[in-house]
Amino acid sequence: MDNPLVYIVILAWNHKETTIECIKSFCDTDYTNFNLLVVDNGSTDSTYQVIVNQFPTIEIIQSEKNLGIAGGYNLGIQEALKNNAEHVLITNNDVIVNSDLVTHLVEALNISPDVGMVMPKIYHYYGDKTRLWCTGGRWRKFPPEVKMMGYNVKDSKKWSYIKEIDFAPSCTLLIRSEVLNKLEGFDENYFFYNDDWDFSVRLRALGYKILFVPNAKVWHKVSISTQKSDRPEYWWMQMGHSSVLFYLKHVNLVSLLVYIAWFILRETLKLKINKISPFLKGARQRFEEMEAKQRV
Numbered sequence: 001m002d003n004p005l006v007y008i009v010i011l012a013w014n015h016k017e018t019t020i021e022c023i024k025s026f027c028d029t030d031y032t033n034f035n036l037l038v039v040d041n042g043s044t045d046s047t048y049q050v051i052v053n054q055f056p057t058i059e060i061i062q063s064e065k066n067l068g069i070a071g072g073y074n075l076g077i078q079e080a081l082k083n084n085a086e087h088v089l090i091t092n093n094d095v096i097v098n099s100d101l102v103t104h105l106v107e108a109l110n111i112s113p114d115v116g117m118v119m120p121k122i123y124h125y126y127g128d129k130t131r132l133w134c135t136g137g138r139w140r141k142f143p144p145e146v147k148m149m150g151y152n153v154k155d156s157k158k159w160s161y162i163k164e165i166d167f168a169p170s171c172t173l174l175i176r177s178e179v180l181n182k183l184e185g186f187d188e189n190y191f192f193y194n195d196d197w198d199f200s201v202r203l204r205a206l207g208y209k210i211l212f213v214p215n216a217k218v219w220h221k222v223s224i225s226t227q228k229s230d231r232p233e234y235w236w237m238q239m240g241h242s243s244v245l246f247y248l249k250h251v252n253l254v255s256l257l258v259y260i261a262w263f264i265l266r267e268t269l270k271l272k273i274n275k276i277s278p279f280l281k282g283a284r285q286r287f288e289e290m291e292a293k294q295r296v
Contacts, residue, residue, distance in 0.1 A: 005033050007035050007076075025095075087176055120172055192242065
């Protein structure tokens with residue numbers, strides 16, 4: 001089908017002005033067959049009421065608490081699938097998009113039935129608008145971790161071709177509904193961090209491909225939720241928790257231990273040792289949870 005129904009799911013947590021700017025950019029899309037859905041992921045400001053007042057025709061779901069990235073996306077995905085969406089576009093609220101974004105992503109997803117998910121070219125919103133934030137991810141053997149491609153570099157011809165990739169960040173993604181049904185959405189054991197890497201691994205395990213689509217463009221206000229949080233140690237704790245989950249689920253214990261050692265060394269050399277303690281706390285918490293389950 002050339003013009004499938006696309007549900008655009010915007011995940012919002014506080015930062016109402018940012019969310020409004022994101023909604024407006026999607027309202028200007030040149031794609032005609034779409035529904036726009038905002039998931040208010042337990043915001044503690046007036047995000048929900050502001051959206052209802054300014055966009056009375058837009059569908060909005062309000063969660064009583066912050067479900068994390070995976071849980072928040074799943075809430076929107078379930079609503080989209082219930083309403084017969086053929087593709088679901090999930091996105092953070094801290095992005096601005098070109099009007100032809102959805103059109104280019106749908107065209108790329110239609111290239112072949114085995115293309116299960118596509119991602120746009122993601123630029124930094126602040127500063128130089130031609131500076132890339134990400135064009136996908138790849139696995140690095142040492143130190144073992146997923147590395148983002150095109151990270152913090154100037155856009156160039158190198159990034160102007162559709163390319164199959166191994167990992168895609170969940171900043172903005174278009175996904176086939178059949179893939180979401182088979183995978184039952186994102187793994188909600190991840191609150192934040194690595195949920196997208198996990199989803200990418202599971203998608204490829206089903207035989208689907210992930211494509212980077214350079215003509216589809218997004219400008220990302222990078223990590224606005226974490227950088228402006230009054231609890232930064234909480235986010236680093238979540239990174240530790242999610243790292244243990246991802247490595248033991250998809251890699252191995254040795255690689256996990258090497259990664260933890262590398263993280264400690266890297267942050268020490270960067271003089272950011274305040275990240276180390278909450279990271280290790282989160283990792284230890286995940287190990288304890290696993291041990292508790294084994295005893296049951």
